[in-house]
Amino acid sequence: MSSDLLQLSAAQAAAAIRAGEIDATELFAFYRARAAADQLNAFTWVAEAAATAAPAGAPLAGVPVAVKDLFCTEGVPSQSGSRILEGYRPPYTATVVRRLAAAGAPLLGKTNQDEFAMGSSNENSAYGPVLNPWDRTRVPGGSSGGSAAAVAAGLAPWALGTDTGGSIRQPAAFSGIVGLKPTYGACSRYGMIAFASSLDQAGPLTRDVTDAALLLRHMVGRDANDSTSLELPEEIRLPRRGELHGVRLGVPEELTGSAGGIDSGVRASFEAALAQAQALGASIETCTLPHAPHALSAYYIIAPAEASANLARFDGVRYGLRVAGDTDLDTMYSRTRAQGFGAEVKRRIMLGTYALSSGYYDAYYGTAQRVRTRISEDFRTAFSAVDFIVTPTAPTTAFELGAKSHDPLAMYLNDFCTVPMSLAGIPAISIPCGLSDGLPVGLQLAGPAFSENALLDVAYAIEQALGFDGRPALSAGGAA
Amino acid sequence: MAAETEYEPVIGLEIHVQLKTRTKMFCGCELSFGDPPNTHTCPRCLGLPGTLPVINAQAVHYGIMIGLALGSQIAARSQFHRKNYFYPDLPKGYQISQYDVPLCSGGRLGEVRIHRVHLEEDAAKLVHAGSSGRIHGAERSAVDFNRGGTPLAEIVTEPDLRSAEAAREWLTLLRTTLRAIGVSDVNMEEGSLRCDANVSLRPVGSSELGTKTELKNMNSFRFLAQGIRAEVERQTELLRSGRPVQQETLHFDPASGSLTPLRSKEEAHDYRYFPEPDLVPLEATAEMIDAARAQLPELPSARAERFAGALGLPAERARELAFRPELGDFFEVALAADAGAEPAALANWMQTLVERLGDGADPASSLVTPQAFASLVAMVSEKAISRDAGREVIELLVAEGGDPGTIVEREGLGAISADDDSLSAVVAAALAADPAAAEQVRSGNMKAMGPLVGYVMRETKGRADGGEINRLIREQLGL
Amino acid sequence: MLERHQVDHVARLARLELSDVEADRMATELSKILDHIEAIRSLDLAGVQPTSHVVDLVNALRADAPHGSLTPEQALAAAPEPTAAGFGVPSPGQGAE
Numbered sequence A: 001m002s003s004d005l006l007q008l009s010a011a012q013a014a015a016a017i018r019a020g021e022i023d024a025t026e027l028f029a030f031y032r033a034r035a036a037a038d039q040l041n042a043f044t045w046v047a048e049a050a051a052t053a054a055p056a057g058a059p060l061a062g063v064p065v066a067v068k069d070l071f072c073t074e075g076v077p078s079q080s081g082s083r084i085l086e087g088y089r090p091p092y093t094a095t096v097v098r099r100l101a102a103a104g105a106p107l108l109g110k111t112n113q114d115e116f117a118m119g120s121s122n123e124n125s126a127y128g129p130v131l132n133p134w135d136r137t138r139v140p141g142g143s144s145g146g147s148a149a150a151v152a153a154g155l156a157p158w159a160l161g162t163d164t165g166g167s168i169r170q171p172a173a174f175s176g177i178v179g180l181k182p183t184y185g186a187c188s189r190y191g192m193i194a195f196a197s198s199l200d201q202a203g204p205l206t207r208d209v210t211d212a213a214l215l216l217r218h219m220v221g222r223d224a225n226d227s228t229s230l231e232l233p234e235e236i237r238l239p240r241r242g243e244l245h246g247v248r249l250g251v252p253e254e255l256t257g258s259a260g261g262i263d264s265g266v267r268a269s270f271e272a273a274l275a276q277a278q279a280l281g282a283s284i285e286t287c288t289l290p291h292a293p294h295a296l297s298a299y300y301i302i303a304p305a306e307a308s309a310n311l312a313r314f315d316g317v318r319y320g321l322r323v324a325g326d327t328d329l330d331t332m333y334s335r336t337r338a339q340g341f342g343a344e345v346k347r348r349i350m351l352g353t354y355a356l357s358s359g360y361y362d363a364y365y366g367t368a369q370r371v372r373t374r375i376s377e378d379f380r381t382a383f384s385a386v387d388f389i390v391t392p393t394a395p396t397t398a399f400e401l402g403a404k405s406h407d408p409l410a411m412y413l414n415d416f417c418t419v420p421m422s423l424a425g426i427p428a429i430s431i432p433c434g435l436s437d438g439l440p441v442g443l444q445l446a447g448p449a450f451s452e453n454a455l456l457d458v459a460y461a462i463e464q465a466l467g468f469d470g471r472p473a474l475s476a477g478g479a480a
Numbered sequence B: 001m002a003a004e005t006e007y008e009p010v011i012g013l014e015i016h017v018q019l020k021t022r023t024k025m026f027c028g029c030e031l032s033f034g035d036p037p038n039t040h041t042c043p044r045c046l047g048l049p050g051t052l053p054v055i056n057a058q059a060v061h062y063g064i065m066i067g068l069a070l071g072s073q074i075a076a077r078s079q080f081h082r083k084n085y086f087y088p089d090l091p092k093g094y095q096i097s098q099y100d101v102p103l104c105s106g107g108r109l110g111e112v113r114i115h116r117v118h119l120e121e122d123a124a125k126l127v128h129a130g131s132s133g134r135i136h137g138a139e140r141s142a143v144d145f146n147r148g149g150t151p152l153a154e155i156v157t158e159p160d161l162r163s164a165e166a167a168r169e170w171l172t173l174l175r176t177t178l179r180a181i182g183v184s185d186v187n188m189e190e191g192s193l194r195c196d197a198n199v200s201l202r203p204v205g206s207s208e209l210g211t212k213t214e215l216k217n218m219n220s221f222r223f224l225a226q227g228i229r230a231e232v233e234r235q236t237e238l239l240r241s242g243r244p245v246q247q248e249t250l251h252f253d254p255a256s257g258s259l260t261p262l263r264s265k266e267e268a269h270d271y272r273y274f275p276e277p278d279l280v281p282l283e284a285t286a287e288m289i290d291a292a293r294a295q296l297p298e299l300p301s302a303r304a305e306r307f308a309g310a311l312g313l314p315a316e317r318a319r320e321l322a323f324r325p326e327l328g329d330f331f332e333v334a335l336a337a338d339a340g341a342e343p344a345a346l347a348n349w350m351q352t353l354v355e356r357l358g359d360g361a362d363p364a365s366s367l368v369t370p371q372a373f374a375s376l377v378a379m380v381s382e383k384a385i386s387r388d389a390g391r392e393v394i395e396l397l398v399a400e401g402g403d404p405g406t407i408v409e410r411e412g413l414g415a416i417s418a419d420d421d422s423l424s425a426v427v428a429a430a431l432a433a434d435p436a437a438a439e440q441v442r443s444g445n446m447k448a449m450g451p452l453v454g455y456v457m458r459e460t461k462g463r464a465d466g467g468e469i470n471r472l473i474r475e476q477l478g479l
Numbered sequence C: 001m002l003e004r005h006q007v008d009h010v011a012r013l014a015r016l017e018l019s020d021v022e023a024d025r026m027a028t029e030l031s032k033i034l035d036h037i038e039a040i041r042s043l044d045l046a047g048v049q050p051t052s053h054v055v056d057l058v059n060a061l062r063a064d065a066p067h068g069s070l071t072p073e074q075a076l077a078a079a080p081e082p083t084a085a086g087f088g089v090p091s092p093g094q095g096a097e
């Protein structure tokens, strides 16, 4: 029975519960036990039991969800991967987590992440790195690495992540699962411990595209607590498309050419996936995003600048770590923050503070905002000629632990293909499209703002045609 | 030796006004004053991780009302920024304020041009808690977040003021205006009105601006004037002795009346403003502006002009009434009672009434009705009672209310008219009682009238009209 | 290129205590990142409006209606130095400086 439960996708499990074939309590206990036996360091906290029973007839039927640590959950540790928030239990719950609970997805546990979502490998967590279930010597990607690893290894049916410059899509790609970053504003950010406010978006990490659609359906919507949230023009539908006749897929030369440093195995899988799409009726066209090569630079100004302000509240006064509280105020601030933040967070705070400082604002922040405008315009232009943009999600497959942790810039280059969509605020999904040397490769599809349903449909059609098999990670397991 | 250069002060004010909304600027905590510490907080105004601000519509409405009252341009689209600095009373490490595009720009109040008006959130209160026993030897403070997040309008003037007195007077006009439109309690002692001043000097006749200093913590009208005066003197001395004025922030100490520089740090003014990504832009629509305009009453300066113009009151009296809306209102109701009192007489008697009621009292909440007041003034004007008797009646009205006619009758305060023989008899008695004075008056020394009039006043208990007594004395002396 | 004294200034603005070694390393690392980023400064962006929000929303306003507040105990639950008067801190302007 247990191994049968593991084979069910979240949507299948919800259907089975509704049909009376399995019991929600049993399913919760099954995943709770797996999460508690986690050998990947994917979880930072696991629930004892479902906090509340799923309401009768709830669409998600009691299928539990793993939640990235940075979502505030009342009374439950919410540390955003940081020492400075060690043991912090907020007095309120993030909107998205509340919505999922109301729809019948109780909290299974909190997942490990790069500190304050800053990282592409999950090595920047104060609570230790997460291991990739496909190869435990490798990183699962980041910053939502714990969520990605947990789903890939069957420690959770599905999970919540957040994506600022690729933090859902890239770990989904590295872990052989589906990750969707919705249109900016689709999901409320209320209760998400902020990294970069104008870029952060919550999204699902799931085994397949159908699960991603189902979870997203119950996350989205305007929230009075988040001024930047909005109502999607239509409800998220479950995908069903089987062919791609008339669909134009654009391959941007700037992101897939030599500049991106795409390795050959990734390129081979990417091209095979395009061939499959073509076989389904799609046309593959070259398109151009002239400013995309500059997206990374703009991103690494805007995101750290916003982060430098967002992280100023961690000052040892109201919550979290305090160091040197018996000295003068400024020493208390500086030591608390020096000891509470990890190296990457400090680096970005420094970078962002510098970019906003007197005399440099226009040269850095102002310029980056203008590049951001150009990038949005590039996408608008591109979408007048093609329906979706396709790229590899990341230029490489999962790399070995420690391989890039001493070269920040090399680490940043991982986000080369995912950052432009973040800057433009448009939806993008990563689906597994094959293996390279036994490691998963991700295919990224991006569409215009609010095109989630169409995007999910296309992703679904390609997913069905590719028939990617995630069972090696599932059975290798992360559970003891 | 050359004559000493004459300097002229150039003063601009920055005024922070706490808006009288029910809830804070960006969260639904109720505003409070004097409640126990940290009883009005929530995850938002404590700056807990993951929380987001949401703009209070009423604060925007009040902001627009202020802009309209000051004749400002209301921005079609304005934006909030983050102003970054570390301080324990600032929970997020930044203050949400407005920067390059404020809600209101330009305008004028009285003789002073308005530079801008913008919305922001107030800081929390940091109280000194003394030396801690728990932590050895360290001075401790405590933060109370009740005030943190209170909506503020910051009003910045152009440097159009030229003296401490003018600054004080203008601030009074501003306070009156804000009170009249009902957007704030504007109480300096309670901190709902706070005023900083930028002060510089320049040689008289020059149009260039000198180096300015910023004066803080002048939390009363008196202190504002004191602080500016002290700073003008300090800068004058510096310049006369050939030393430069340093650009700095000075803290006014009300106890000593002195100014001390705030510790300046090298990065003191690097606030790293950038657009607040958690808030979307603010568009003041025509509907919002119309709604604000519809709620504006007649403004004090306009009312003063009307009192002086249409009603012919002296300018000073017109301002006294118009700048205290409750007095203006009482005055206007009394005038409308149509008891036959002239506006100028009513206005004069308002002064007497205000004295009797005590400083700051609202006549509307006294026992004196505007109608009773109006008929009293009419009685004096018609010489039905003397001015002295009028003052006595006011005192009785304040003490017990009622109708002035009844009081006059009951107390026997009615004027003794000239046709009344008894007044002639008293005058005759006065002349008989002081023949020396009578003789002096007869020979042209009018100063000697005093004792004679005094005698009659005493005998009639002030009910006789002074002019009438005068006439009778002359008549009886054959002048 | 970021000089060491600039690193010290920025660290002071950001209230981050850096050791000598850390500050030197920060100067090197940030310089490398900035070298990469600087490329965008050569783009022709004349007349381009800056983007600070990608969503086309305005006036997300809230009615002036009170919600409940936390109790002082709840507010101070996670505070490192809770006191009756509030959140305890070293007094500004006191001590070492």
Ligand SMILES: [Zn+2]
Pocket: B024, B027, B028, B029, B040, B041, B042, B043, B044, B045, B046, B149
């Ligand atoms: Zn609050």
